[in-house]
Amino acid sequence: MLSQPFRYSYIDAKVRTIYAQRLKKSDWRVLDSCNDQSCFMQYLSTTYYGRWLEIISKKKEGTWSLGPSLYLALFNDYHKIARALGKAPAQIFQGLFSRFEAENIKILLRAKKVGLSRNNVSHLLYPVERFSRIQWDKLWKASGVDGTLEILLSTYFGTAIGHAKPQLEHHGKLFPVEMAVEIATYRRIWLAVSTLSSKKDRNMARMLIGSFIDAMNVYHVARLRFIYGLSPEEALNYSYPGGYHFNLRSLHNLCRAQHMSDFIKAMPSEMSTVFSGNENVTDLQPRLQNWVLLRLKRAFLGLPFHLGVEIAWVLYREMEIDSLIRLYESKRVKDRNRMGRLIPEMFLQED
Amino acid sequence: MKPVLKSSGKIFWPVFLTLVSVAIPAFSMAAEVANRVSETSAKWGYIGAGIAVGASTIGAGIAVGLVGAAAMGAISERPEVAGRALIFLGLAEGIAIYGLIIAIMILGKV
Numbered sequence: 157m158l159s160q161p162f163r164y165s166y167i168d169a170k171v172r173t174i175y176a177q178r179l180k181k182s183d184w185r186v187l188d189s190c191n192d193q194s195c196f197m198q199y200l201s202t203t204y205y206g207r208w209l210e211i212i213s214k215k216k217e218g219t220w221s222l223g224p225s226l227y228l229a230l231f232n233d234y235h236k237i238a239r240a241l242g243k244a245p246a247q248i249f250q251g252l253f254s255r256f257e258a259e260n261i262k263i264l265l266r267a268k269k270v271g272l273s274r275n276n277v278s279h280l281l282y283p284v285e286r287f288s289r290i291q292w293d294k295l296w297k298a299s300g301v302d303g304t305l306e307i308l309l310s311t312y313f314g315t316a317i318g319h320a321k322p323q324l325e326h327h328g329k330l331f332p333v334e335m336a337v338e339i340a341t342y343r344r345i346w347l348a349v350s351t352l353s354s355k356k357d358r359n360m361a362r363m364l365i366g367s368f369i370d371a372m373n374v375y376h377v378a379r380l381r382f383i384y385g386l387s388p389e390e391a392l393n394y395s396y397p398g399g400y401h402f403n404l405r406s407l408h409n410l411c412r413a414q415h416m417s418d419f420i421k422a423m424p425s426e427m428s429t430v431f432s433g434n435e436n437v438t439d440l441q442p443r444l445q446n447w448v449l450l451r452l453k454r455a456f457l458g459l460p461f462h463l464g465v466e467i468a469w470v471l472y473r474e475m476e477i478d479s480l481i482r483l484y485e486s487k488r489v490k491d492r493n494r495m496g497r498l499i500p501e502m503f504l505q506e507d
Numbered sequence: 508m509k510p511v512l513k514s515s516g517k518i519f520w521p522v523f524l525t526l527v528s529v530a531i532p533a534f535s536m537a538a539e540v541a542n543r544v545s546e547t548s549a550k551w552g553y554i555g556a557g558i559a560v561g562a563s564t565i566g567a568g569i570a571v572g573l574v575g576a577a578a579m580g581a582i583s584e585r586p587e588v589a590g591r592a593l594i595f596l597g598l599a600e601g602i603a604i605y606g607l608i609i610a611i612m613i614l615g616k617v
Contacts, residue, residue: 158569165573169580173588240580 160354164461167240171469174233175456177204179476184503187480193487197222200480205229222484224283226477227256231287233473237466244351245463248361251345252470254312256282257290258341261313262334268301269330305333316340335393342369342397352463360455360464366400367451368471371444373402374427377410378419378437388412401426439497442482445475446500453502479503528562531555552617556610563606570599 179187183203190196200222201209208225231253238249260281267277274281274296285292290311298304301324308317313336320336349361373395380386380394388411395407401424402410413419420431430443448471455468479499486498531551578592 161573162576166576166580169577170584171580173581173584177585 160356160461163242164463164465167237168460168465170240171237171466172456174204175469175472178472179203179480179503181504184499187483188499190487191490193484196484196487205480208232223477223481226480228283228286230470230473230477231256231282231284233470235287237470241463241466244348244353245357245466247348247351248345248365248463248467249470251341251348252365252467253284253287254341254344256284257288258313258337260284260292261308261337262330264295265301265304265330265333268298268304301330312344313337313340316343339397346398354462357463360462361467363400364452364455364464364467364471366398368448369396370399370401370424370427371448372396373399373407374410374423374430375441375444377407378440381411381413381419382416382437442479442498442500445478446502449475449500449502475500476503524562528555528558531558549617552613556613556617559606559609559613560603561606563609564603566606567600567603570602571596574599 183199186199187196190199197209200206205226208229209222211225211228234249234253238246238253241249263277263280267273284290291307295304295307298307305317305321305324308314316336316339317333320332323332324330345365349358349365352358352361376394376396377391380391381388386394388408391411392408395411399407406422406424410419410422413422416435416437420428420435423431427447430440430447434443452468452472455462455464458464482498531554574592574595578589578596582589582592
């Protein structure tokens with residue numbers, strides 16, 4: 157009866173306090189009105205992200221220099237939340253965090269394969285070192301792809317990599333290993349969700365993480381099919397496992413769509429609003445993120461004391477950072493009046 | 508026969524404690540109204556006062572535990588909200604005072 161309030165009162169209050177410091181409608185408007193990147197950075201330094209921007213202030217300015225400091229803020233939230241929760245719920249956040257580790261592993265393996273050093277690809281890496289259990293220095297010092305994989309076998313990606321290694325040796329392509337790392341990450345998340353003792357926590361986690369994955373899958377499939385012209389099978393191969401409104405069958409139907417009209421018909425009814433009045437694929441991401449954000453917002457409005465608040469926050473912040481980077485990049489190319497196409501509508505409505 | 512109490516185990520103790528905390532002071536007051544304050548009714552009065560203080564203190568403890576944890580969470584992110592958090596802690600602590608007042612009222616009649 158009282159276990160949920162006792163379990164979540166501390167972390168709920170903490171997360172809601174951080175949530176209150178998110179960027180508001182007025183902040184987004186000012187950021188959009190900036191003519192260049194220095195104006196953008198100057199204003200952003202007056203917000204919650206200010207203290208994180210200080211970390212990179214001495215480093216070279218570039219398109220991606222903003223990313224590491226913003227992601228540090230996100231990873232710090234992951235760390236705080238995982239530390240304050242019990243073992244089972246904390247594993248969900250470790251799983252969500254390991255998505256970024258997986259991305260770094262993929263970059264690391266590709267760099268090893270073509271003989272690039274850490275410095276060459278540092279602008280592509282997420283700043284996970286401070287919070288990760290993986291020994292990144294050791295991985296970067298390892299000799300070649302094989303040496304790297306040997307070390308990775310002792311991590312939580314080990315089992316998946318072990319299964320994919322024979323395919324790598326046979327075909328000489330990294331793709332099976334990359335897919336294995338990715339699938340292992342999502343399996344880890346869903347396994348953690350299934351071990352939650354509270355039914356409400358389980359349902360909230362499934363809904364929020366599942367909706368987030370649904371949006372990512374729709375975006376990837378639309379891009380791969382209609383922009384890059386990949387086959388349905390290839391598009392399906394690149395999709396993320398899990399989801400809330402999609403199962404493997406409905407995702408396969410989506411991948412097989414030949415035209416945009418078929419694609420929209422194959423979408424679940426809950427997601428139909430994403431394409432209402434706009435069938436353009438190029439600015440699909442903000443619209444999908446808007447759809448997810450509306451779901452995340454519900455977690456903050458209902459009854460308190462459940463895991464949905466914490467999950468909603470880390471996913472919300474991830475999309476906030478994503479939008480900030482998109483807007484920042486648009487300043488570099490002096491692309492004005494693109495705001496509606498770069499930022500989810502909900503960010504502009506909130507205050 | 509169906510184990511009735513077993514199936515409603517979650518609500519048994521709250522209902523029981525509420526009944527006890529309401530019934531005992533009521534019994535003692537009824538005894539006084541009848542102007543037959545005996546040793547037995549005085550004994551029930553003392554028990555009632557004890558339960559009133561004990562139950563309200565447990566309630567306040569739970570409330571302070573919850574509010575305090577939430578206050579710590581909020582203060583750790585924004586120290587400037589400490590003042591406002593203390594107000595809510597005070598409200599939670601107030602629950603114990605209601606029990607104390609009832610107990611004083613009972614003891615005044617015994």
